[in-house]
Amino acid sequence: MKIHDISMTISERMTMYKNRAEKSPRFAVERRGRVQESRLDLHLHSGTHIDAPLHMLPEGGSIDSYPLERFIAPSRVLAFPDARQIGAAELKGKEIRKGEFVLLKTRNSESEAFDFDFVYLDSSGAEYLKEIGVAGVGIDSLGIERDQEGHPTHEILLSARIPILEGVRLKDVEEGTYLLVALPLKIAGAEASPVRAVLIDEISG
Amino acid sequence: MKIHDISMTISERMTMYKNRAEKSPRFAVERRGRVQESRLDLHLHSGTHIDAPLHMLPEGGSIDSYPLERFIAPSRVLAFPDARQIGAAELKGKEIRKGEFVLLKTRNSESEAFDFDFVYLDSSGAEYLKEIGVAGVGIDSLGIERDQEGHPTHEILLSARIPILEGVRLKDVEEGTYLLVALPLKIAGAEASPVRAVLIDEISG
Numbered sequence: 001m002k003i004h005d006i007s008m009t010i011s012e013r014m015t016m017y018k019n020r021a022e023k024s025p026r027f028a029v030e031r032r033g034r035v036q037e038s039r040l041d042l043h044l045h046s047g048t049h050i051d052a053p054l055h056m057l058p059e060g061g062s063i064d065s066y067p068l069e070r071f072i073a074p075s076r077v078l079a080f081p082d083a084r085q086i087g088a089a090e091l092k093g094k095e096i097r098k099g100e101f102v103l104l105k106t107r108n109s110e111s112e113a114f115d116f117d118f119v120y121l122d123s124s125g126a127e128y129l130k131e132i133g134v135a136g137v138g139i140d141s142l143g144i145e146r147d148q149e150g151h152p153t154h155e156i157l158l159s160a161r162i163p164i165l166e167g168v169r170l171k172d173v174e175e176g177t178y179l180l181v182a183l184p185l186k187i188a189g190a191e192a193s194p195v196r197a198v199l200i201d202e203i204s205g
Numbered sequence: 206m207k208i209h210d211i212s213m214t215i216s217e218r219m220t221m222y223k224n225r226a227e228k229s230p231r232f233a234v235e236r237r238g239r240v241q242e243s244r245l246d247l248h249l250h251s252g253t254h255i256d257a258p259l260h261m262l263p264e265g266g267s268i269d270s271y272p273l274e275r276f277i278a279p280s281r282v283l284a285f286p287d288a289r290q291i292g293a294a295e296l297k298g299k300e301i302r303k304g305e306f307v308l309l310k311t312r313n314s315e316s317e318a319f320d321f322d323f324v325y326l327d328s329s330g331a332e333y334l335k336e337i338g339v340a341g342v343g344i345d346s347l348g349i350e351r352d353q354e355g356h357p358t359h360e361i362l363l364s365a366r367i368p369i370l371e372g373v374r375l376k377d378v379e380e381g382t383y384l385l386v387a388l389p390l391k392i393a394g395a396e397a398s399p400v401r402a403v404l405i406d407e408i409s410g
Contacts, residue, residue: 001274001277003273003274003277005273005391007390007391008391009269009391009392009393010390010391010392010393011392011393011394027395034261034262034263035260035261035356036259036260036261036263036396037248037249037250037260037396037397038248038249038395038396038397039246039247039248039249040246040247040249040392040395041244041245041246041247042244042245042246042247043242043243043244044242044243044244044245045242047391048391054241055240055241055242056239056240056241057239058239058241064214068208068210068401068403069206069208072206072208072386072403072405151240181277181386181388183386183388183401183403184401185212185215185399185400185401186210186212186213186214186215186252186253186401187214187215187216187245188214188215188216189216190232190243190245191241191242191243192242192243194390195390196273196388196389196390196391198273198277198388200277
């Protein structure tokens with residue numbers, strides 16, 4: 001079993017969305033003799049994380065309302081090395097299947113620094129993936145969209161209860177089929193959760 | 206695929222070790238228009254979580270140093286409905302195999318409340334499991350031991366780099382063989398991590 005770790009490391013120095021340092025994680029480490037215990041104060045949209053409908057829809061479901069089958073799912077990594085944004089036109093060449101958790105690999109994966117011009121999924125792409133009935137959508141940036149009034153990419157996916165996985169690191173992963181494991185923490189009523197996300201090579205294609 | 210969720214829910218009202226309310230999670234929820242974003246300030250030993258060697262060994266490895274294969278592993282749920290503590294004598298009847306992630310189901314699973322007399326793994330049990338070479342050890346209480354000077358159960362397991370999974374909920378899970386998935390967050394230098402832990406029914410025995 002080959003496991004590809006596609007998670008960002010959580011630390012006080014990790015890259016935050018739009019470099020907003022005030023949202024960074026904060027640690028409080030306590031030592032008593034040989035025992036160490038810590039608290040971690042974490043913005044739920046830090047690093048590799050899943051958005052639930054409640055993030056953008058006040059009446060939407062929270063992260064603990066998703067069936068876990070969504071997060072142990074067949075996954076497709078799709079590479080768009082030259083795209084500046086990903087819409088229906090870009091996705092149409094890829095033969096995406098219903099039930100797949102789609103991961104979008106772009107030039108975002110080339111650097112750990114925050115790129116204000118990050119490649120994103122536009123609303124036409126979100127509509128296209130919703131129509132197919134994908135299990136979820138992931139992307140290699142800390143946001144799945146930018147510069148779209150009203151956040152339509154989030155609205156389209158989350159109103160269809162399609163989870164969004166942001167902040168995956170795909171630099172070392174080839175386009176192809178994998179098993180994705182990316183279980184959210186069971187946080188009561190939360191609109192998101194950090195996750196440890198991995199891809200496992202499937203034994204048969 | 207049948208998934209058994211064996212995780213505790215993270216909330217401000219969740220049961221904490223020894224009912225220490227000052228260690229409870231704290232949420233800070235921010236709403237701007239339709240957008241909700243939260244911070245979660247969490248003691249890393251809350252609810253269902255994994256201890257790394259650094260928790261008890263100042264020179265021990267941190268949670269991000271474990272190979273992930275440990276946490277996507279064949280698992281055995283072993284039931285001890287009448288035990289007050291679990292030692293080598295109790296474990297010898299169970300034919301435990303090297304490489305299994307052992308989960309101890311006790312009367313702790315019957316209630317969500319904290320029991321100061323919780324059933325625990327004693328140092329003879331820890332030695333026995335270390336000798337077999339298990340992949341990890343889990344238990345259905347917020348601690349794996351109590352009332353043992355110097356925390357020998359932790360020391361024995363963690364010095365052998367055997368991860369400890371505390372706070373699993375096994376009430377609805379039968380004794381038997383499963384695939385465990387319990388990936389820690391990738392937290393730089395931390396001595397523990399909360400996890401979403403699940404058991405998956407294996408297709409073949």
